Amino acid sequence: MSKKILLVSRHAPYGNSTAREAIDMALATSVYDQDISILFMDDGIFQLLRNQHSQLIDQKNIASILTALSLYGIENIYVHQESLDDRTIKINELILDGLQSLNNKDVGNLLSQQDQLLSF
Amino acid sequence: MIFSLAVYAAPYSSQASYSAYQFAVALLNQGHNLHRVFFYQDGVHNSTNLAAPPQDEFNLQRAWQHLANSHNLDLVVCIAAALRRGILDDGEAKRYNKPSHNLAEGFSISGLGQLVEAAAVSDRLISFGH
Amino acid sequence: MSTLHTINKSPYTHKALSSCLKVCIDNDGILLLEDGVFGIIPSAPGAEELQILISRGIKVFALINDVKARGLEEKSAPDIIFIDYNAFVQLTLDHRCVQSWY
Numbered sequence: 001m002s003k004k005i006l007l008v009s010r011h012a013p014y015g016n017s018t019a020r021e022a023i024d025m026a027l028a029t030s031v032y033d034q035d036i037s038i039l040f041m042d043d044g045i046f047q048l049l050r051n052q053h054s055q056l057i058d059q060k061n062i063a064s065i066l067t068a069l070s071l072y073g074i075e076n077i078y079v080h081q082e083s084l085d086d087r088t089i090k091i092n093e094l095i096l097d098g099l100q101s102l103n104n105k106d107v108g109n110l111l112s113q114q115d116q117l118l119s120f
Numbered sequence: 121m122i123f124s125l126a127v128y129a130a131p132y133s134s135q136a137s138y139s140a141y142q143f144a145v146a147l148l149n150q151g152h153n154l155h156r157v158f159f160y161q162d163g164v165h166n167s168t169n170l171a172a173p174p175q176d177e178f179n180l181q182r183a184w185q186h187l188a189n190s191h192n193l194d195l196v197v198c199i200a201a202a203l204r205r206g207i208l209d210d211g212e213a214k215r216y217n218k219p220s221h222n223l224a225e226g227f228s229i230s231g232l233g234q235l236v237e238a239a240a241v242s243d244r245l246i247s248f249g250h
Numbered sequence: 251m252s253t254l255h256t257i258n259k260s261p262y263t264h265k266a267l268s269s270c271l272k273v274c275i276d277n278d279g280i281l282l283l284e285d286g287v288f289g290i291i292p293s294a295p296g297a298e299e300l301q302i303l304i305s306r307g308i309k310v311f312a313l314i315n316d317v318k319a320r321g322l323e324e325k326s327a328p329d330i331i332f333i334d335y336n337a338f339v340q341l342t343l344d345h346r347c348v349q350s351w352y
Contacts, residue, residue, distance in 0.1 A: 003240055008349060010269070018128075018249075021161050021201065028232035034240060042269050082272065108275035111253045111349055116239045118126075119247040119350040121343060135284045136258060136352075139313075146335035244342050247350045250258075 003115035005029060005036045011120065012043035013062040014054060019047050022120035023065050029118075030072040037076035038069070039102070039110065044120075045083045048094040063095050078102050078110065123147050124156045124238035128249035130165035131180035132173065137166050140248035141183055148191055155242050156194045157184070158235040159227075162250070164202040167195070169224035185226040195227045196234045251346030252277040258284035258352055261295040266351040271299045274308060279345055281338065282330075283313040287320060292327040304329045313338065 007026050011018040029036040040048060047062050054061045069077065081101045084091060091101055102110060111117060125144060129136035144154055159166050171181045188195050197207060202223075203216070209229050213221035223229060239245050255278060261267040267282075267289050274280065280303070282289045289296060290312050300310055314332040317323055326332075333341070342348055 005239055010351075017161060024200065025160070025232055025235065029236045029239070032233055032236040032240075034236060042265065080273075104272045105275065107273040108253070108278070111273065112251050112275065112278070112346060114347050116242075116245050117247075117253075117347045117349050118239070118245075119249065119348075119352075120128075123342075135316075139258070139283060142335045143338060147339045150336065150339055152339070244348065246256075246342060246348045249350060249352045 002033065002035050004113070005034050005116045005118060006110065006114045007036060007038045007118040007120065009038060009040050009044040009047065009120050010042040012046040013052070014057060014059055018120055019044065019062060020060070022118075023062065025118060025120070026069070026074060027072050030074050036074055037078065038074065039078040039080065039107065041080040041083050041107065045079055045087065045089065045094075048079070048096060048099075049089070050093065050095050067095060069096070076100065078107075080107055121243045122153045122155050122241065124158065124242040124245045125154070126235060126238075126245060126247040127157060127159050127163035127166060128161040128247065130162040131171070133162070134250040136248040136250050137163060138178070138180055141180060141187070143246065143248075144187060148187075154191065154193055156196055156234065156238040158196050158198065158238055160198045160201050160232075160235065162205070164197050164205050164207045167197045167202070167207055167224050167227040168222050170222050181224055185224060188226040196230050197223065197227050198235070199229045199231055202229055252279065254279045254281060254341055254345035254348045256281045256283060256348060256350045257286035257289065258350070260285040260288040262288060267296045268299075270349075270351045271296055271303065274303055276306060276308065279309050279311065279341060281311045281313070281333075281341060283316050283338075287312045287316045287322060290317065290322060290326040290330045297327055301327065301329070311337075311341065
């Protein structure tokens with residue numbers, strides 16, 4: 001039974017483990033053949049910045065893991081446009097191509113179209 | 121209806137796991153099915169058998185155990201999160217040469233696949249985090 | 251279908267409520283619990299937006315034991331509905347999914 005699942009990732013990487021553990025969950029979900037999409041919102045968009053040198057703080061690089069998402073068959077990756085604007089980051093500065101930008105109403109609609117939400 | 125809960129917060133330090141527990145109690149009293157409670161991130165701390173809160177304070181670890189026992193619940197702790205935070209069952213303690221193990225009775229250690237399965241089979245999956 | 255949003259952080263210190271309010275659509279529901287119940291105070295950040303959503307038919311709930319525990323029962327803005335855990339369970343069934351904001 002395949003459900004439409006959206007993982008909502010709203011926390012910055014490295015300061016706490018939430019972002020990393022959310023990605024691990026996304027990868028596990030796709031390994032088990034579920035239809036999973038990811039929405040990056042609020043500080044979650046910081047996971048997508050280029051030039052992360054996480055080895056300097058002895059952590060695995062989140063950006064490297066995220067670039068593997070398409071290899072796991074995770075194709076629908078959304079970013080909340082206002083979260084980018086608030087942080088003066090442009091979508092073309094981010095590490096992934098093919099990101100889908102959503103406004104507030106789009107996000108609300110996206111949430112309501114899912115079968116399950118994974119809140120991180 | 122079939123419910124599963126995801127608990128991401130430690131007991132005592134935040135109220136989230138207590139809220140999850142109260143939600144579980146309510147849904148079971150209403151006759152719904154609680155398919156699984158999956159403990160991930162700091163939520164794994166709900167499963168330690170070493171917690172010794174004062175007698176006049178609420179013992180959430182024990183409350184989860186009693187609830188699991190009376191309703192035959194599946195309380196699952198994520199192995200990756202547990203190992204990182206020092207929650208081990210007997211097998212993992214031996215594997216990693218640790219002096220002891222501390223997984224409380226009534227909980228089992230497994231992988232993230234169990235949370236995926238819970239999402240796949242449940243009508244509702246609710247997350248409780250900090 | 252609609253979404254039930256749960257918020258457990260105080261709007262005076264966290265952006266959880268304000269982020270939630272940006273993306274709520276008609277027929278969604280909002281539940282304040284744990285420290286999120288500080289959002290029932292009429293002067294709280296987000297209180298005005300909550301009232302606007304209420305006027306559009308979105309229901310805003312607060313967990314009564316969390317409200318009472320924090321001494322807030324007499325301090326609530328109008329039209330916030332106090333509920334218990336039994337009603338919380340039912341709310342999750344009235345909506346398709348639950349998005350938890352923390």
